[in-house]
Amino acid sequence: MSADSPADPTGGVISRDEVAHLARLSRLAVTDAELDVFAGQLDVILSSVARVGEVAAEDIPPTSHAVPLQNVFRADERRPGLDQEQALSGAPASEDGRFRVPRILGEEQ
Amino acid sequence: MTAPTLVDFDDVVARFDPTLGLEVHVELSTNTKMFCGCPTEFGAEPNTQVCPTCLGLPGSLPVVNRTAVESAMRIGLALNCSIAPWGRFARKNYFYPDMPKNFQTSQYDEPIAVDGWLDVELDDGSTVRVGIERAHMEEDTGKSLHVGGATGRIHGAEYSLLDYNRAGVPLIEIVTKMIPGTGDRAPEVARAYVTQLRELVKSLGVSDVRMDQGSMRCDVNLSLSPKASGELGTRTETKNVNSLRSVERAVRYEMTRQAGVLDAGGEIVQETRHFEEQSGSTRAGRRKETSEDYRYFPEPDLVPIAPSPEWVEELRGTLPELPWERRRRIQAEWGVSDEEIRDLVNAGALDLVEATVAAGAPSGEARSWWVSYLSQQANTREQELTDLPITPEQVARVIALVGEGELTNKMGRQVVDGVLDGEGEPDQVVEKRGLKVVSDEGALITAVDEALASQPDVAEKIRGGKIQAAGAIVGAVMKATGGQADAKRVRELVVERCSAE
Ligand SMILES: [Zn+2]
Numbered sequence: 156m157s158a159d160s161p162a163d164p165t166g167g168v169i170s171r172d173e174v175a176h177l178a179r180l181s182r183l184a185v186t187d188a189e190l191d192v193f194a195g196q197l198d199v200i201l202s203s204v205a206r207v208g209e210v211a212a213e214d215i216p217p218t219s220h221a222v223p224l225q226n227v228f229r230a231d232e233r234r235p236g237l238d239q240e241q242a243l244s245g246a247p248a249s250e251d252g253r254f255r256v257p258r259i260l261g262e263e264q
Numbered sequence: 265m266t267a268p269t270l271v272d273f274d275d276v277v278a279r280f281d282p283t284l285g286l287e288v289h290v291e292l293s294t295n296t297k298m299f300c301g302c303p304t305e306f307g308a309e310p311n312t313q314v315c316p317t318c319l320g321l322p323g324s325l326p327v328v329n330r331t332a333v334e335s336a337m338r339i340g341l342a343l344n345c346s347i348a349p350w351g352r353f354a355r356k357n358y359f360y361p362d363m364p365k366n367f368q369t370s371q372y373d374e375p376i377a378v379d380g381w382l383d384v385e386l387d388d389g390s391t392v393r394v395g396i397e398r399a400h401m402e403e404d405t406g407k408s409l410h411v412g413g414a415t416g417r418i419h420g421a422e423y424s425l426l427d428y429n430r431a432g433v434p435l436i437e438i439v440t441k442m443i444p445g446t447g448d449r450a451p452e453v454a455r456a457y458v459t460q461l462r463e464l465v466k467s468l469g470v471s472d473v474r475m476d477q478g479s480m481r482c483d484v485n486l487s488l489s490p491k492a493s494g495e496l497g498t499r500t501e502t503k504n505v506n507s508l509r510s511v512e513r514a515v516r517y518e519m520t521r522q523a524g525v526l527d528a529g530g531e532i533v534q535e536t537r538h539f540e541e542q543s544g545s546t547r548a549g550r551r552k553e554t555s556e557d558y559r560y561f562p563e564p565d566l567v568p569i570a571p572s573p574e575w576v577e578e579l580r581g582t583l584p585e586l587p588w589e590r591r592r593r594i595q596a597e598w599g600v601s602d603e604e605i606r607d608l609v610n611a612g613a614l615d616l617v618e619a620t621v622a623a624g625a626p627s628g629e630a631r632s633w634w635v636s637y638l639s640q641q642a643n644t645r646e647q648e649l650t651d652l653p654i655t656p657e658q659v660a661r662v663i664a665l666v667g668e669g670e671l672t673n674k675m676g677r678q679v680v681d682g683v684l685d686g687e688g689e690p691d692q693v694v695e696k697r698g699l700k701v702v703s704d705e706g707a708l709i710t711a712v713d714e715a716l717a718s719q720p721d722v723a724e725k726i727r728g729g730k731i732q733a734a735g736a737i738v739g740a741v742m743k744a745t746g747g748q749a750d751a752k753r754v755r756e757l758v759v760e761r762c763s764a765e
Binding site: 220222224225226228229231232234235238239243255257258 | 295296300303311316319327329330331333350352359361364410423426428557559571
């Protein structure tokens, strides 16, 4: 989480404000009551995971992948995909061969 | 929103130092997308080049396109970058429907190519070295169509329609280091850099770099600082500047706008701005997110990429001659002016002419055929010169036939027409259309005698020494032979026949 966010008064690793911020980034409508619940729950999860750091020694590099593999590639060859009807079959709404989504909030990325 | 106060450009550069930064996205022209086997062609029916992976459906897994990685490395090497011996992809998380996965697979702090440069040549022949910070791999997003409200614009739109054909197309983002000290030439440097980068990437054959089709896109970062202040100003990022001319205009506009804000005692806000093609101005977009908001983390579904030194050297060996060096070499070989070579490049004819010369044609003829007759044909047929259905070898054959006197220039054009119309190889067209310079002297002499006999008064004049009257007889002979005779030889024969009598 952000290094400059104010320390949570309860001493947890994630603040209620940070949970609200994350909810906004994820476009999730979270009520005040839910924020209290989630902040508490996430705090438990994060503190539990953080305990791993306590046993990690200096000589153990952080792991991002569990398998000792690298350079896994595919040849630049086409493979059959989905047709338009199949592609749109799971969409809640579509129009003119395109996925139809609600008015987009905020600016384009 | 009030219109911004713009400061006169000369006044801006007298009092401020601009610092430039350019981010260029290049869409690779691989057969398939970055992480799945879907095609990448521009212009297909919406959502017909998609699969579970690029639609972000549950259970699908990405696999990296080897050719895309090699293209990224070749771009990096051509830009004098070092190739990272080990690196991972990362997830850039954001919630927006142009990415159905809700994250873009990108490279974050482990780009594949770092720390290079490109020497950019300006109009007056001087050179500016532009540092390259990084080139990294990522994937393109889908295309949104906003419906309702102002046409195509997001503001006031009622809903949006998404086409994911482009989602997942390999994208290389090339980021410059800060470019300070360009002063009043900042707009020119920006344009020259993008022009040269475009040419370089094109020469690698990894992208068609069409700015009009979005396969090359440019974001312009610009800040101003008061002269000799030693401070760096706050920068803005102007997005989607999609033509070379716009790159120049966007830099110029931001310089004059930012100076206006600073003069009024205001502060430049770090934000994304959008370039307005029509007015040449920029308008404020969203405030820039901090990279923290994207919650980057290493992509767990893709394993690291670790190019071996052997692989890197093998790719370095595939780099072609730099386009501007090649141009200089060709110019010297052919002995043509700067202007002529520029015309060839602008007409998209340089490669074609070079291949025609390689097929044995003299460079002068090769240039002339491509730049004049074939360019006209391309225009008439509404095709690109490179798309004309005639090869440099075929053009060289026509040039040889004309050079050997087998065909007149006019016949040569007819042969080219025949090839363009699918009548086969030049020699077949000559055969089928019965195109041949009449060199049978007997037949020609008969034709000359007949013409002289049918115009006795003209013949009389020629005999009397009025050689210029021969034109009428030459014309008659050319007509009688269907334009296939060599006019010069006919003229000689007319004079000969008249004096012999
Ligand atoms: Zn796909």
